[in-house]
Amino acid sequence: MSQRLPLIAGNWKMNNNHLEAIALVQKLAFALNDKDYDKAEVVVLPPFTDLRSVQTLVDGDKLKIVYGAQDISAHEKGAYTGEISGSMLAKLDCSYVLVGHSERREYHREDDALVNTKVKAAFANGIVPILCVGEGLEVRKAGQQVEHVLAQLDGALKEVPAEQAERIVVAYEPVWAIGTGEVATPEDAQEVCSAVRARLAELYSPEVAGAVRVLYGGSVKGDNAPGIMAKDDVDGALVGGACLKADEFVKIIRFGDN
Numbered sequence: 001m002s003q004r005l006p007l008i009a010g011n012w013k014m015n016n017n018h019l020e021a022i023a024l025v026q027k028l029a030f031a032l033n034d035k036d037y038d039k040a041e042v043v044v045l046p047p048f049t050d051l052r053s054v055q056t057l058v059d060g061d062k063l064k065i066v067y068g069a070q071d072i073s074a075h076e077k078g079a080y081t082g083e084i085s086g087s088m089l090a091k092l093d094c095s096y097v098l099v100g101h102s103e104r105r106e107y108h109r110e111d112d113a114l115v116n117t118k119v120k121a122a123f124a125n126g127i128v129p130i131l132c133v134g135e136g137l138e139v140r141k142a143g144q145q146v147e148h149v150l151a152q153l154d155g156a157l158k159e160v161p162a163e164q165a166e167r168i169v170v171a172y173e174p175v176w177a178i179g180t181g182e183v184a185t186p187e188d189a190q191e192v193c194s195a196v197r198a199r200l201a202e203l204y205s206p207e208v209a210g211a212v213r214v215l216y217g218g219s220v221k222g223d224n225a226p227g228i229m230a231k232d233d234v235d236g237a238l239v240g241g242a243c244l245k246a247d248e249f250v251k252i253i254r255f256g257d258n
């Protein structure tokens with residue numbers, strides 16, 4: 001049995017203003033109990049404009065909910081209009097940051113080199129990156145998903161030392177399953193998540209590979225979470241649409257237990 005604590009992260013994407021953020025985190029905190037937090041680390045990833053409100057709420061009410069951001073600048077400071085630096089996120093006590101989400105790769109043309117710089121920027125500021133990888137439909141149809149994901153992983157981890165790599169979280173999100181209701185089967189998730197772990201063992205060591213949490217993301221809901229989470233190399237979920245409703249997110253966090 002793995003010692004890795006499952007991680008269930010809710011990526012709010014561009015949803016919820018700071019007032020709605022407070023309401024959603026309060027609802028979530030009210031619904032969760034100590035048993036839930038023993039079973040999984042619960043993370044929310046709100047938009048930048050919500051982070052200060054979430055920080056104040058989590059601190060003030062001593063909540064066990066952990067939070068982070070959806071992106072980080074590759075730069076530390078300067079004339080980069082619209083960007084948010086790692087040190088700004090660290091000041092807001094962000095524990096995690098998404099890096100290389102497929103929507104960033106698609107709409108903002110982020111490539112593996114930029115993703116690699118962002119991974120390093122996160123670690124430089126004491127923030128754990130949740131590195132997103134995943135193939136599009138054409139790649140899946142060609143049966144090239146493992147090769148594709150491993151190439152993204154290699155690119156993102158270039159020159160990242162083992163003592164940092166062992167803390168990273170990798171989220172396997174097949175692009176064809178994001179927001180489509182088309183969830184990958186537990187076997188599809190296991191195939192790629194186990195390949196990611198094997199590559200981490202090659203790049204670093206079996207210890208690093210054994211420490212890293214590998215998540216699945218893409219149309220995860222309360223009813224399909226238990227099957228996916230039962231797989232050996234799946235250590236949690238990166239949830240989009242279903243994390244916007246507290247009760248559905250709680251179901252995922254409990255993956256099968258009531």
Ligand SMILES: O=C[C@H](O)COP(=O)(O)O
Nearest residue numbers: 011178179218219240241
């Ligand atoms: O970051 C989360 C993913 O993109 C999954 O989104 P989804 O659960 O709406 O498919």
